[in-house]
Amino acid sequence: MFSALRALSRPSPSTWAPLLTRTLANQQAPRRALLPTPTVAAAFQQRCAFHATPSAWRTMNQSMRNKRKPKKSLESKSPLLENCPQRKGVVTRLIIAKPKKPNSAKRKVARVKLTTGKSLMAYIQGEGHNLQEHSVVLVRGGRTKDLPGVGYKLVRGALDFAGVVGRATSRSKYGVKKPKK
Known part of the structure; x- marks a missing residue:
């Protein structure tokens, strides 16, 4: 069970490789554009690059302990x-x-x-x-x-x-x- 959850929480090269090959196969001849369009691999590398702020992913322990609680709607005082x-x-x-x-x-x-x-x-x-x-x-x-x-x-x-x-x-x-x- 943990391995399945871990696979869902952190994408590995085996999970995004088929997606990358599909998108590269679907691309036609390169169009001239003002800005180069990033590929899936480049987008993934940018997101996984080091940042001072923590990433949005949660560890296994965080997922097990801190279940996400729905926000309470404020009750009216009148x-x-x-x-x-x-x-x-x-x-x-x-x-x-x-x-x-x-x-x-x-x-x-x-x-x-x-x-x-x-x-x-x-x-x-x-x-x-x-x-x-x-x-x-x-x-x-x-x-x-x-x-x-x-x-x-x-x-x-x-x-x-x-x-x-x-x-x-x-x-x-x-x-x-x-x-x-």
Whole structure:
């Protein structure tokens, strides 16, 4: 078995000699070209020439030990959005949650039912909000680290959800228009 695998992993002159004679027999009279076309033997010699980088061939031991594993596809961090950047939904409940251990606060969270029919918990960013039950909101991905189970955020300034009042910095994140001078 090992000899058969070794023969497959490293081509020897006996395996490429018939191929070389076939290709040489099929060649017609030499054509005039700007660049000479390499033969199979020349191509093989170039590939087997010494290089500082290791060759693509694997040794027997490497083949036996390191079986090639298929690449894992990355799972989405916001699967309920179903590969969409945002989803529309309706607020079904407003909740005040407490964050995980080292932090202490009253975080505002909304239970939202998406247009797909699935429900999720979304974090309400910024100071103050105008949301109530049945408000139509836009949901995006992005978890809140200190709130377990909250993996989505609501987009401020979109649909029924107003921007933060009196916000001067980071306005684009909180849905605030540029103040008039």
